[in-house]
Amino acid sequence: MLTAILSGFLFAIFLVFAGKIFKGKFAVLTALLPLGLFLYFTQFLSDVANGKVITKTIEWVPSFGASLSFTLDGLSLLFSLMITGIGFLVFAYTAAYLKRHTYLDRFYGYLSVFMAAMLGLVLSDNLITLFVFWELTSISSFFLIGFNNTNPASRKSALTALGVTGLGGMFLLAAALLLGNISGTYSIAEMLTMKEAIGGSEYYWLAVVLLFGAAFTKSAQFPFHFWLPGAMKAPTPVSTYLHSATMVKAGVYLLMRFTPVLGGQDIWNTTLIAVGGVTMLYSAFHSVFRTDLKGILAYSTISALGILVFLTGLGTSEAFLAAAIFIVVHALYKATLFLVTGVVDLQSGTRDTTVLSGLNKVMLPVGIAGFLAAISSAGIPPSIGFLGKELTYEATMHAGGLTILLVVAIVLTKILLLWAGFVAGIKPFTGKLPEKFSEVKMPSVLMWVPPVLLALLGIIFGAFPAIIEAPLIKPVVKALGGDAGEQHLALWHGFNMVFVLSLITIGVGTLLYFILKPSSRKEDAMARLDFIAPENLMWKFNRAFSWFSNLWTNIFQNGYLRNYVAIIILFMVVLVGYTLLISSKMVIDYSSLAEVTAYEIAIMLIMLLSILFTVFTDSRLAAVAAMGIVGLAICAIFVFYSAPDLAMTQFSIDTLTVILFVLVLYRLPKYLKLSDYKMRIRDGVLSLLFGALITLLALEVLSEPANSDIADFYAKNAYLMAHGKNVVNVILVDFRGTDTMLEISVLAIAAIGVFGLLKLRLKTSDRVK
Structure with missing residues (x-):
């Protein structure tokens, strides 16, 4: 079954390189793919008629409970035969309907991806993989509905369909996670054995509402129905395939599949x-x-x-x-x-x-x-x-x-x-x-x-x-x-x-x-009654939301970094501060703290004077130098508390930062002109509040009894499992591995965007002068 599903995706990839073959008289040959799949599924008719349920499971991401589990029973077989059988006729019909179309190969690629996604959806036994295929149907249908992309009406219809069905996808994901949490599994087959437990859960009603949101948007139920008439801007093969036999019935399929459970x-x-x-x-x-x-x-x-x-x-x-x-x-x-x-x-x-x-x-x-x-x-x-x-x-x-x-x-x-x-x-x-x-x-x-x-x-x-x-x-x-x-x-x-x-x-x-x-x-x-139609009400809401978003953006995201930082800190102070105020468990045990020594007081005074000098000086270079002194004072604290490695790291970073600041500020005016004292007072008050909050949190953490379970685990297993003798390094590598992978992914995406901009060749008429 996995091969049957993947065949559609593989064929779409094949068309990227060999699409020209299927633009002419050989276009009808594309129909052999859905025909072959239709014949493949017909061989299961006798087994299913005799009550047999065919299953296939391949582990995908076990830690997340996601597996490539597929089930072929009466319901999924009926939908599979419709998807492939009508798909065969639509593929053949398209060869004549879009004959010699410039992007015929592209159309077949979209159609193949959609067919494969629908097969994956109706065959999936795992809710996570079902969600993945559900979203793939929305994405591929977006390209199919908007195939005539030079037509503004087609583009609008495609965006509307994607917006409505995409909202349903969010509902489905939430429902899947909630049902998985209730039942302890993402397998639909296993959920069938837990009907009473799921129905008796306090979150049953929420899971049902979320599932309804997914099904009603996909299957165009009132008041989410308006995207389907708009999608008729698509070529007729799309209307035939998506809106009569496959995509719009995905929501109905979802309801039917979960009827025995919910x-x-x-x-x-x-x-x-x-x-x-x-x-x-x-x-x-x-x-x-x-x-x-x-x-x-x-x-x-x-x-x-x-x-x-x-x-x-x-x-x-x-x-x-x-x-x-x-x-x-x-x-x-x-x-x-x-x-x-x-x-x-x-x-x-x-x-x-x-x-x-x-x-x-x-x-x-x-x-x-x-x-x-x-x-x-x-x-x-x-x-x-x-x-x-x-x-x-x-x-x-x-x-x-x-x-x-x-x-x-x-x-x-x-x-x-x-x-x-x-x-x-x-x-x-x-x-x-x-x-x-x-x-x-x-x-x-x-x-x-x-x-x-x-x-x-x-x-x-x-x-x-x-x-x-x-x-x-x-x-x-x-x-x-x-x-x-x-x-x-x-x-x-x-x-x-x-x-x-x-x-x-x-x-x-x-x-x-x-x-x-x-x-x-x-x-x-x-x-004349369109003003109360759900579609127009949706667009009115969309315009109102857009107006509010612009207002919100102009207030809170006005292009000044200092405002962004101030808003983030203010939000954190209010949220965490409120939590601390209403919490009755906050107890600071001052007796457990070490006595303050004279050299610690001296370091604190140096830091305080340096900060005051940084805030009130008019010289940029003097402010940078004062900040450097604050960094060196922190290095001294690390040394006092037997952390020379941190002190060296802090010293290196602080020294490099000061040098870079000096180089950057070299060509700027030597003196600052800070006339907005209200802003300086605001920032000062906010800084003091944030500092007080961090101090209280640090004191509370120090008052908590030490739990060495994690430390003991790393001490025992750092060398055996990670082959590292330095426990700190093992912890850094262990945590930073996933973090670094995500950072690399972000950089890769950014690189693709930059590459696309570098390769962009605008027409003279499209360039902004």
Whole structure:
């Protein structure tokens, strides 16, 4: 499994050096990678169907509890097959859609990294590695969404998506660390055995809230949904791959994966039902007011994700079965509709549903694919969408409390989604062909075969559900903690209330399609409410936060080093001083301190006079010399207390510092003009407070009883483990090793930045004169 994941990253690296090979007629060969991975995962279908869970563990960073642990069960296998199967079709489709694009190899590189990251995410059993892959999906999707980087709208959409999903990544990291602290492990499989312990923890609710934050932002749940419609600025293959089958379902996957661990409690189930219900109805309603094909599909996608979250929240075996089927349903029909939209856009030059019609006359296979996807979206038999809709209704009717309200919400959502599916899949191809589209031609075979294949699968799986029941659907229910043993997939479940609701949905939705036409006027009317939309509220908050940040920066970071130091010291004095004042444990044992000797008093007087001279002199060189005297006095103290090595170090550093200061100040004016006495008084008071604080801390430390455990450890093991006879040197090397490594990393990053600036070649028009 690790090789399968790494293959995507390795292929992306290979494209850096050999990308030109795949820019022309050989571009379609890139599809062999996801095809090979799809075939690899299909070999596990029989094992998973028989209840087997395939695991693989490779130690990564044991000290941090991070390991490359992968698990293949029903849930991860379903997602892996979607990622690689639809990925294969998207890779092939891209070869024609972006034919001879200047950066086609770069696009394939981004797509490969994203595919590998998604595979790592759904296969990971370790929460830390899951987080790493989670962030890689956000980063790679940023590059994919912003692929048309010359377009300001694309750049803005990419930044918005990265900002929202990146925020979710922070939530996920916090949730992972908290769950690891509660359970003592980062293994999801081990957490499954600790459900009661985790659920009984006082931090359970916090872990759930953090996990919700990650899932809701990634899967575009209200009010974090706005990034997904904006991401439609990306090329159609990106919309197909990321926003129908893979990335946006990562949040749903996370919720499903942790349902057996965190589910079953009110905060989990109620929140998912509420958020999913609001999202599905809100987004389905919004899709009716869109005229752009991608806009309609974007909002219907958000609604579908809301349905999945809603079903996960119901928490019953029936709901899990409906969710498993609907994942397949949505992936098939939505990927088809996106691919069809890409063909329509590329061949006709528009995605405006108010002008598109009659395209069946010039691209019949594409129209057939759109029609089949539309009836699957509507839940019309014999499509698999009908089966998914009936199971969803059945699970909702058995939800328990507020059943009527939930049933009404899901039926209304399905009616509106039927309208959206018909408008996206049927309207552009029916009716009279406008004269301006009469010259439209059939696209490349690579562009119409993938949507036709996906649409046909939606019909085949619906007519013969047994094909996917045992190897795919039931293992998912089992992985979610449900029991699907007595349930069987079939198109006909008898004439019952569920069937009546299906008839109502199809009848009312079809009637709505013929009555309610896409209109720019309705879209403009809806746009008047944008001032209260979550996206605009987010941007208003962003502008307010930016204003506050500028104000804060101008006050506290105004470019003067002395102000920075003063603020840091003041903060430390207030924080530590307050802690000492409220602490009742601070006791200074003066009897344990040695008596003050005459030579110590003399040294202190020399230091005090030197400091006063430094503060009040007008001569720069005199101030430097006085500071040198302070350093030499410190050397004397080290000598008095039998630390000649420290005294020599201090002497060397102090002497060098004085010399450097003199050299630096040589060309500056000899005398200082310090007219701001208020600032000098402020700094003096702050210095005295800081000095008093350090004195109190030192006295308290000296009063604490000595603990020699650490000293004894180093004394015993310095030579045996570190091969050093000098204990002090061993301690320095031991601690400084990691510190030095980090410093080297910082310098390396800085060097890369400097190298980039040195290699920068600006155009004449871009240079600032």
